[in-house]
Amino acid sequence: MIFKEADDHSAEIAELERLKGLAPKAAKAIEREIRNIRSGASGEESAAHFINREFGRSERLAIIHDLRIGTDDDFAQIDHLLIHRLQATAWVLETKNYSGRLSCNEHGDWTVWYSGKPRPVPSPVAQAERQCRALERWLEQHGMGWIREVRPVVLVSPKSSVDRRISPKGASIVKSDHFSTWLREQWEGIGDGAALKMLVRHAVKGMSEANLRDLGGRLVGAHVPATRDWAAKFGIAVDARKDEGDSQQPSLEEQPAAKPDKSLGITEVVETPHGRITIARIPDGRFSIRNTPDEQLIDLVKAACRGKAQWVPRYRNWLVTGERLPEVLELLAGRSTSEPAALR
Incomplete structure (x- = not known):
């Protein structure tokens, strides 16, 4: 079969x-x-x-x-x-x-x-x-x-x-x-x-x-299709924005793949009874999810991210795409929730 x-x-x-x-x-x-x-x-x-x-x-x-x-x-x-x-x-x-x-x-x-x-x-x-x-x-x-x-x-x-x-x-x-x-x-x-x-x-x-x-x-x-951010792997950031009335070629520059960039100013902090969860956008457009080292909070975040996000041992955080972020947030909250305005 x-x-x-x-x-x-x-x-x-x-x-x-x-x-x-x-x-x-x-x-x-x-x-x-x-x-x-x-x-x-x-x-x-x-x-x-x-x-x-x-x-x-x-x-x-x-x-x-x-x-x-x-x-x-x-x-x-x-x-x-x-x-x-x-x-x-x-x-x-x-x-x-x-x-x-x-x-x-x-x-x-x-x-x-x-x-x-x-x-x-x-x-x-x-x-x-x-x-x-x-x-x-x-x-x-x-x-x-x-x-x-x-x-x-x-x-x-x-x-x-x-x-x-x-x-x-x-x-x-x-x-x-x-x-x-x-x-x-x-x-x-x-x-x-x-x-x-x-x-x-x-x-x-x-x-x-x-x-x-x-x-x-x-x-x-239980199969989870592999999703690879090829642009991030090869250090390519594609900026497809257009000037007024003129289209321009995408600009390309090296970007780190997993480390949050504080200069982006897009960060959400969620306080829980077990500690803090920090969500920040990284340069390639994905979101970093990091939590304080509480055992119950670690289990909660792991359960919410498993199958939807990628674990990055180097930075001790999870990476999730914008499309799947609402699913993870819903599981973290334990109820239906929408994407925080700061992360839209």
């Missing part, structure tokens, strides 16, 4: 192309970002195609592509998630679209080799394991006790090669076009005794098809 398809990245690419034309100095960095998005999307789409073709009609398997769920103060981004109803097992798949040779040394350092030249890369195994832990936290927080095991898998491009002389512990590394064969081998390799125990356990307190549909639906319902 396919609960969610892979996301479409065309809007992101279109926005980056627009910014590239506005900011020649940042054009090379923006072009690299576009290539990275296209490469990543290509790898995920290829993997999704193989997975859907082989398992899309299975009533025992839930399939979710491009899942982004909130956990604690952050988000978990899962490329592909498969949940088997009878085995009560979830596979978290991290996709890497490398076209070179992938290797790992005895220290756990990963390298991709292109034409004999090494390029260090973050550990895909560590990434997959982090997403597994995040999913386990989400399942626990939402009372989803049906899943007994969450396993990490790294999917690599069929065009890449993997140096397996040193096999890293943790996740399995599988080529995306071989994944269906690999997964069936995992199912068939559990042994008759283990299979019998699994069926007995399932019959007593296993996950029904309705449970699987409910779990898949709740995960997709």
